[in-house]
Amino acid sequence: MSAAVSGSHSGFGSYLRLLRLPGAAPLALWGVVGRAPIAMRSISILMLVSAMTGSMAEAGTVAAAMLLAQGVVSPLLGRTADRISQRRVLLTAGVAHLAGMTLLLLAITLKAPLVLMILAAVATGCTSVSFTSFMRARWAAMVEADMLRTAYAMESILDDTIFLLGPLVVTVLASAVHPAAGLVACGLLTLAGSVAVALHRRSEPAPQGATGRSTERAIKVPGVWILMLCYAGMGFQFGAVDVTMIAFAKEQHAPGLGGVFLALISVGSLIAGAVYGAVNWRLSQARLLTVTCSVLTLGVLPLAFAPSSLVMGFLAVLAGVAISPGLIAGSTLLESVCPKGALSEGFSWLTSAGALSIATGTAAGGRLADSFGSAAGAWAGVGGGLFALALAVLGQPALRGERPAAEPAAEWAVQEQ
Numbered sequence: 308m309s310a311a312v313s314g315s316h317s318g319f320g321s322y323l324r325l326l327r328l329p330g331a332a333p334l335a336l337w338g339v340v341g342r343a344p345i346a347m348r349s350i351s352i353l354m355l356v357s358a359m360t361g362s363m364a365e366a367g368t369v370a371a372a373m374l375l376a377q378g379v380v381s382p383l384l385g386r387t388a389d390r391i392s393q394r395r396v397l398l399t400a401g402v403a404h405l406a407g408m409t410l411l412l413l414a415i416t417l418k419a420p421l422v423l424m425i426l427a428a429v430a431t432g433c434t435s436v437s438f439t440s441f442m443r444a445r446w447a448a449m450v451e452a453d454m455l456r457t458a459y460a461m462e463s464i465l466d467d468t469i470f471l472l473g474p475l476v477v478t479v480l481a482s483a484v485h486p487a488a489g490l491v492a493c494g495l496l497t498l499a500g501s502v503a504v505a506l507h508r509r510s511e512p513a514p515q516g517a518t519g520r521s522t523e524r525a526i527k528v529p530g531v532w533i534l535m536l537c538y539a540g541m542g543f544q545f546g547a548v549d550v551t552m553i554a555f556a557k558e559q560h561a562p563g564l565g566g567v568f569l570a571l572i573s574v575g576s577l578i579a580g581a582v583y584g585a586v587n588w589r590l591s592q593a594r595l596l597t598v599t600c601s602v603l604t605l606g607v608l609p610l611a612f613a614p615s616s617l618v619m620g621f622l623a624v625l626a627g628v629a630i631s632p633g634l635i636a637g638s639t640l641l642e643s644v645c646p647k648g649a650l651s652e653g654f655s656w657l658t659s660a661g662a663l664s665i666a667t668g669t670a671a672g673g674r675l676a677d678s679f680g681s682a683a684g685a686w687a688g689v690g691g692g693l694f695a696l697a698l699a700v701l702g703q704p705a706l707r708g709e710r711p712a713a714e715p716a717a718e719w720a721v722q723e724q
Contacts, residue, residue, distance in 0.1 A: 319581070319585045321454070321457045321584070321585055322457060322460075322461055322581075322584070322585070324454075324457075325450065325454055325457050325458055325461065328449075328450065328454075329509065330449070330507065330509040330510060331449070331450075333503075333507065334442075334445065334446075334449070334504070334507050334509075334510050335461065335465070337499075337500050337503035337504050337507065338438070338442045338445075338462075338465070338500070338504060339465055339469065339500075340496055340499055340500035340503065341438045341442075341496070341497060341499070341500020341501055341503070341504055342438035342439055342442070342466075342469065342500065343469050343473060343496050343500075344473075344492075344493035344494075344496050344497050345438065345439070345469065345470075345473075346469045346470045346472075346473025346474060347473045347474070347476065347477045347489060347492065347493050347496075348370075348373065348431075348435075348490070348493050349370045349373070349374060350473075350474050350477050350478075350489070351477050351481070351489030351490045351492075351493055352366065352369055352370040352373060352411075352415075352428070352490065353366045353367065353370050354366075354477065354478075354481045354486055354489060355412075355415050355416075355481070355486045355487055355489070355490055356369050356370075356415055356424070358481075358486040359415050359416060359418055359486070360418060365421055365424070368421065368425065369415075369421075369424045369425060369428045370428070371666065372425045372428040372429050372432070373411075373428040373429070373431050373432040373435075374432065374662065374666060375432065375663070375666070376428070376429040376430075376431075376432025376433045376435075377432035377433070377435045377437075377659075377662070378432075378659040378662045378663045378666075379659070380432065380433045380435075381435065381436060381437040381440070381655045381658060381659050382437075382526070382652055382655040382656045382659055384396055384400060384436045384437070384655065385436075385437060385440055385441070385651040385652040385653075385654065385655030385656070386524070386525075386649070386651070386652040386655075388436070388441065388444075388514075388651040388652075389512070389514065389515055389648055389649050389650070389651045389652050390514060390515045391514055392511065392514040393441055393444070393445070393504075393505065393511055393512065393514075393651060394505040394506070394508075394511055395505075396436060397436060397441070397501040397502070397504060397505035398501065398502065398505045400434050400435070400436045400501065401497060401498045401500075401501030401502060401505070402498070403434040404431065404434035404435055404494070404497050404498070404501075405494045405495075405497070405498045406430075406434075407427065407430035407431035407433070407434050408431050408490060408493065408494035408497075409494070410427040410430060410431075411424070411427040411428055411430070411431050411490065412487055412490055412491070412494075413427075414426075414427040415427075415487070415490075416487060435497075436501070437654065437655040437658040437659070438497075438500065438501075438504075439462070439466065439654070439658055440651060440653075440654030440655040440657070440658050441504070441651055441654075442462060442504070443458075443459060443462060443638055443642075443650070443654045444512055444650035444651045444654055445504070445507075445510035445511065445512065446458035446459065446462070446510070447512070447642050447647075447650055448510055448511065448512040448513075448650075449509060449510040455639065455642060456584060456635065456639055457584050457585075459584070459635045459638045459639055460580055460581065460583060460584020460585070460631070460635050461584065462638075463576075463580040463584070463631040463634055463635050463638075464577055464580050464581055464584070464631070466631075467573045467574075467576050467577035467580065467631060468577065470573055471570055471573045471574075471577070474566075476489075476492070477489035477492075480492060512647075512648075512650060512651065513648075514648075515648045524646075524649060524652070525645050525646065525649040525650075525652040525653035525656060526652070526656060528644060528645060528646065528653075529702075529705040530640070530641075530644030530645070530702070530705040530706050531641065531644060531645055531653055531656060531657075532705075533698055533699075533701075533702030533705050533706055534637050534640060534641055534644075534657055534702075534706070535656050535657060535660040536660070536694075536695075536698045536702075537596070537600070537637065537695045537698040537699050537702070538637060538657045538660045538661040538664070538695075539660045539661065539663075539664040539694075539695075540600075540664070540691045540692065540693075540694035540695030540696075540697075540698060541600070541603065541630075541633060541634075541661065541664075541691065541692070541695045542660065542661035542662065542663070542664030542665040542667075542668060542691070543664040543665070543667055543668035543671070543687075543688075543690075543691030543694070544603065544604075544607060544668060544688040544689075544690075544691030544692045544695070545630070545661075545665050545668060545688075545691075546664065546665040546666060546667065546668025546669035546670075546671075546672060546691075547668040547669070547671060547672030547675075547684050547685070547687040547688035547690075547691060548572070548607055548610065548626060548668075548672075548684070548685070548688045549569060549665075549668075549669060549672075550668075550669055550672035550673045550676050550684045551610055551672060551676065551681050551682075551684035551685045551688060552565050552568035552569055552572070552619075552623065552681075553565035553568075553569075554673075554676035554677075554680070554681035554684055555568070555610075555613065555616075555619055555681040556568060556616070558680065558681055559615075559616050561616060564616055564620075567620065568619060568620060568623045569623075571620055571623035571624050571627070572623045572624070572626055572627035572630070573627060574624060574627065575623070575624035575625060575626065575627030575628045575630075576627035576628070576630035576631045577627075577631065578628075579627070579628040579629065579630070579631055579632055580630075580631025580632060580634075580635060583631065583632040583635055584635060591707065592636050592639045592640045592643065592706075593640060593699075593703055593706040593707045594703075595632070595636045596633065596636040596637060596640060596699045596706065597696070597699045597700055597703070599629045599632045599633035599636050600629075600633060600692065600695045600696040600699045601696055602628065602629035602632075602633075603629035603630065603633055603692050603695070603696075604689060604692030604693055604695075604696055606625050606626045606627075606628055606629055607626050607685060607688040607689050607692055608685075608689055609622050609625070609626075610622055610623075610626060610681075610682075610685035610688070611682040611685035611686055611689075612682070633695075637657065638654070638657075640706055641653050641654060641657060644705070644706060664691075668687065668688070668691055671687055672684035672687045672688065675687050
């Protein structure tokens with residue numbers, strides 16, 4: 308894979324140049340605040356429900372209900388944001404989410420019947436916007452095309468950092484303050500981030516309602532479908548690999564290493580994402596998606612043969628190397644194939660496809676690992692990677708296509724503060 312690293316927007320300095328743009332640093336900061344709960348909500352629910360009821364089965368059921376509701380509804384919220392504005396959706400959903408979170412906290416702490424906890428979790432999930440998707444749509448509205456790859460790379464780096472620190476923060480809050488402290492923090496962070504980003508007018512995409520024209524639905528675009536299925540394969544792999552790491556740690560009689568292995572995957576992803584975003588690749592983004600899916604699959608394959616915890620730690624870093632680059636390539640491709648006025652919806656579809664398939668990969672990998680050992684979970688991850696690779700290869704014509712429903716530039720005008 309050849310690359311040119313000379314260019315005004317290449318190198319690690321590109322991140323500083325991006326943050327020096329008017330409004331960029333506040334947008335990045337409040338974006339982190341708003342989506343930090345993504346890495347905190349599930350584990351907060353697991354810890355609180357298990358502490359109140361003593362049942363991990365109930366805890367898992369409540370957490371799954373929240374995640375499934377979020378995965379199903381978030382594309383609808385994205386579509387609504389494209390039509391009436393992100394600002395209105397973020398403000399309304401932020402308040403509604405805090406109300407849902409309050410109901411969930413009450414249901415759990417008062418030890419309500421499981422069905423009531425599930426209903427409260429569903430309400431919480433249904434009011435959770437795909438913050439990551441909204442942020443990527445905002446960067447597309449705010450920066451020029453030659454800085455967009457850097458913006459998406461920075462978002463991936465911040466995501467990896469959040470997933471490194473989020474579970475640690477929740478654990479500290481639950482043990483040092485109260486088991487409910489993690490969920491309280493999630494509600495407050497979501498509201499604060501939602502309000503701050505909603506009021507960041509410089510980055511807000513122009514809603515369709517402001518243009519008086521209708522834009523093609525993102526879900527109707529072939530390239531979006533290809534990317535959704537590709538993300539589904541990657542998500543399945545991520546879920547299976549998570550289970551593989553935990554199962555391997557148990558087989559080594561060191562269950563505490565499971566979290567270490569997962570953190571090392573994030574470290575590999577974070578470093579690779581930073582490098583990927585700093586380089587001007589000569590290959591097209593469609594080809595880069597194929598390359599990253601290949602590396603992603605090859606990186607998981609050795610996990611099935613790890614002989615020791617030390618080797619597994621090294622392999623975990625390698626397994627994470629292609630994660631951020633693959634997601635960055637996918638995000639950049641979506642921006643090029645999706646109708647401009649449907650980016651919030653388009654990114655939400657990718658996020659939902661990834662999230663739901665992570666749950667599927669976790670379930671499938673867990674069953675295989677229980678029956679045949681951690682290596683079987685790794686092979687399940689390889690299968691998910693091969694599926695993503697096949698879609699990336701077969702979908703090249705759609706991924707290289709022109710943006711559908713081309714619109715006048717005024718319809719995507721950035722709203723200045």
